[in-house]
Amino acid sequence: xxxxxxxxxxxxxxxxxxxxxxxxxxxxxxxxxxxxxxxxxxxxxxxxxxxxxxxxxxxxxxxxxxxxxxxxxxxxxxxxxxxxxxxxxxxxxxxxxxxxxxxxxxxxxxxxxxxxxxxxxxxxxxxxxxxxxxxxxxxxxxxxxxxxxxxxxxxxxxxxxxxxxxxxxxxxxxxxxxxxxxxxxxxxxxxxxxxxxxxxxxxxxxxxxxxxxxxxxxxxxxxxxxxxxxxxxxxxxxxxxxxxxxxxxxxxxxxxxxxxxxxxxxxxxxxxxxxxxxxxxxxxxxxxxxxxxxxxxxxxxxxxxxxxxxxxxxxxxxxxxxxxxxxxxxxxxxxxxxxxxxxxxxxxxxxxxxxxxxxxxxxxxxxxxxxxxxxxxxxxxxxxxxxxxxxxxxxxxxxxxxxxxxxxxxxxxxxxxxxxxxxxxxxxxxxxxxxx
Numbered sequence: 001x002x003x004x005x006x007x008x009x010x011x012x013x014x015x016x017x018x019x020x021x022x023x024x025x026x027x028x029x030x031x032x033x034x035x036x037x038x039x040x041x042x043x044x045x046x047x048x049x050x051x052x053x054x055x056x057x058x059x060x061x062x063x064x065x066x067x068x069x070x071x072x073x074x075x076x077x078x079x080x081x082x083x084x085x086x087x088x089x090x091x092x093x094x095x096x097x098x099x100x101x102x103x104x105x106x107x108x109x110x111x112x113x114x115x116x117x118x119x120x121x122x123x124x125x126x127x128x129x130x131x132x133x134x135x136x137x138x139x140x141x142x143x144x145x146x147x148x149x150x151x152x153x154x155x156x157x158x159x160x161x162x163x164x165x166x167x168x169x170x171x172x173x174x175x176x177x178x179x180x181x182x183x184x185x186x187x188x189x190x191x192x193x194x195x196x197x198x199x200x201x202x203x204x205x206x207x208x209x210x211x212x213x214x215x216x217x218x219x220x221x222x223x224x225x226x227x228x229x230x231x232x233x234x235x236x237x238x239x240x241x242x243x244x245x246x247x248x249x250x251x252x253x254x255x256x257x258x259x260x261x262x263x264x265x266x267x268x269x270x271x272x273x274x275x276x277x278x279x280x281x282x283x284x285x286x287x288x289x290x291x292x293x294x295x296x297x298x299x300x301x302x303x304x305x306x307x308x309x310x311x312x313x314x315x316x317x318x319x320x321x322x323x324x325x326x327x328x329x330x331x332x333x334x335x336x337x338x339x340x341x342x343x344x345x346x347x348x349x350x351x352x353x354x355x356x357x358x359x360x361x362x363x364x365x366x367x368x369x370x371x372x373x374x375x376x377x378x379x380x381x382x383x384x385x386x387x388x389x390x391x392x393x394x395x396x397x398x399x400x401x402x403x404x405x406x407x408x409x410x411x412x413x414x415x416x417x418x419x420x421x422x423x424x425x426x427x428x429x430x431x432x433x434x435x436x
Contacts, residue, residue, distance in 0.1 A: 027191025027406065027419040027426065029068070038073040038415075039157065040099050041066065042124075045077065046106040046117070047085030054108055055139055058117060061146035062104065065164045065190070066154065068408065069392060070415025075100050087120050092127045100124050102157060106149075114138050117145055121153055130156050143192055163388040164189060167432040168395060169197075169207040169216055170406060174424030184218060186234065189388075189431070191419050197232060206251055209432040210258050216430075217242075217252040217261055229263055231278060242278055247271075251295050255302050255322075262286070262296035262305055262322070273307050275322055286324045295340045298322070299368075300347040306331070308339040315339040317352055331370040337361075340384065343368070344391045344411075351376075351385045351394050363396050363409060376413035386431045395429040 043063045048054040066072035081094045085107040095103050106119035120132035131152060137145045144165065151162035166189045173182050182204045187194035198204060202221040209216060217231045228244040229252050243249045247266035254261060261276045265283075273286040273293045287293040291311035298305060302322065309318045309328070314336040320328040332338035337355035344350065347368060354364035354373070360380045366373040376394070385396040391411060398407040400418060404425035409416040420426060 026194055027187065027421060029064070029190060030418045030420075032418055033414070033416040038071055039101055040075060041072050041102040041104065041153075041157075042075040042080055042095055042098065042100040043104040044080060044083055044085070044106075046108050046119070047083070049107055049109040051110075055115075056142045056146070058106065058108060058119075058142070058146050058149070059104070061143060062150045062153065065147065065150035065162075068190075068415065068417050069154070070410035070412070071154070071158060071392075086118075087122070087129055087132075090122060092122075092124050095124045102130075102153075104149075104153060111136070115142060117142075117149075119149055121156055143188065147188065160392065161390050161434070163390045163392065163431075163434070165435055166389055167213070167435070169209060169430045169432065170426055171204050171207065171428045172421065172424055172426050173404075184216070186216075186432075197234065197237070205428055207428060207430045208252050208254055209430055210254050211256055211433055212258055213433045213435060217254065219250050219252070229261070229276075231261075240278075242281070243276060253296050253298060255298050256300055257302060262298060262307075264294040264296065273305060273320070275305075284324060286320055286322065287328065293318075297341050297343050297350070299343055300345060306341040306343055306350055308341065317341045317350070331368075332366065332373070333370070334373050338364070342385050342387050342394075344387050345389055346391055349411075351387060353383055353385060363394060363407075365394075365411060374413065376409050376411075377407065377416070379407065382407065384428050386429050388431050389434045393431075395431050397427045397429060 043059045046058045063074045067074050075098050079098050084090045084105045103122040103124050108117050114136055116136055118134045121130045123130055135145045147164040150164040154162035167186050168189055169186045171184055182200050183196050184198040184204050185194050185196050200222050205219045207216050207218040215231055215233055219227050220230050221227055227249045229242050229249045231240045231242050245265055245267035248271050251264040252261045263274055263276050264271050265274050270290050271292050271294050273296050275284040291309050293307055293309045296305045296307040304319055305322050306319050308315050316338050317332040318328045318330050339353050341350045341352040349365050349367050351365045353361050355361050361382050362375050363377040363382050363385050364373055364375045379398045381399045383397040385394055394409050396407050404427045405418055405420035406426050406429050407418055
């Protein structure tokens with residue numbers, strides 16, 4: 001099978017080979033690679049000040065969040081030399097002994113029908129408090145508070161916004177007897193608080209978040225197994241079928257203004273890139289010719305699209321103006337297969353799937369000008385890469401122990417983790433925007 005046919009086969013198989021999913025399944029995270037030289041930080045278990053036991057280990061969630069970025073190396077609880085809960089109890093000399101640069105302490109208490117959570121962040125070397133906050137939250141919102149604390153700590157120390165309060169979308173699948181069930185789900189970025197958006201007996205693929213986080217676009221095969229592009233309101237469930245043309249309807253990607261979708265259609269012949277106005281249905285053709293053009297993604301300014309094309313004989317990443325004017329520019333040259341790009345939120349680089357000389361498909365990143373390509377993962381069958389909204393992490397599909405799972409890797413490739421269900425398959429991740 002030549003590279004062009006293999007490329008098209010992979011595009012179709014990504015959706016058609018999925019098999020069903022139980023709703024409400026939490027993804028479990030396994031850290032697969034840490035970082036030597038990451039910032040050492042101590043996160044002390046939050047002191048519980050009420051009767052009974054704490055409903056949630058707040059410090060454990062904060063610790064896991066920070067460690068997964070590759071920026072931080074938490075001090076193990078067994079190595080923590082004290083258990084302060086407020087600033088007055090902190091003795092900085094204790095934490096210099098364990099080489100902690102920063103320290104987080106906190107406390108929790110039950111208040112009537114909700115909880116109060118307080119935390120403080122300290123610079124151990126400078127012996128001063130950097131920040132501190134207090135929250136009131138219901139029990140159902142405690143994980144959200146832990147993510148917010150993580151965001152505050154991350155931004156205070158790194159100067160960049162954290163993405164722990166964001167959501168992800170993904171497709172899960174499982175076979176039960178002769179039945180095949182598919183589900184589109186959303187969850188917190190760490191796989192908790194999952195919620196099913198759509199269940200179907202037919203494949204679902206290529207979810208994409210609108211910039212405001214209120215809608216998802218995706219491809220559904222529910223109508224006589226013909227692909228259609230759907231836009232669905234995440235909160236209300238209202239659905240709009242925006243494209244069901246003859247042939248391929250695939251790979252929707254939202255424009256930065258949330259008004260348009262870049263899509264792949266073949267109703268006029270070969271698969272080409274189009275821009276679809278969601279409200280009016282107006283269609284603007286971007287590419288033309290007999291090649292396979294697919295998997296578009298927008299640059300942050302909304303002026304350009306990156307996409308995959310086999311016009312050179314093998315799948316490569318190209319850039320073109322979103323209005324269809326001008327010639328396309330080829331961006332990838334290293335190897336015979338580079339596909340499925342996603343542009344970073346700052347527009348400085350893009351991630352994509354690169355096939356190496358051994359035939360393995362892996363996540364790579366490259367500067368937007370086409371220079372400095374780096375392979376980040378060591379898998380055999382990676383796919384569907386998606387940037388975090390702060391550009392520091394990437395989420396992607398991969399294989400582990402014979403199943404489809406999600407992988408996460410830092411943009412420098414130094415830290416990685418895996419998200420998987422107890423059973424079934426997980427594919428096609430899409431990292432949502434910041435939740436303002």
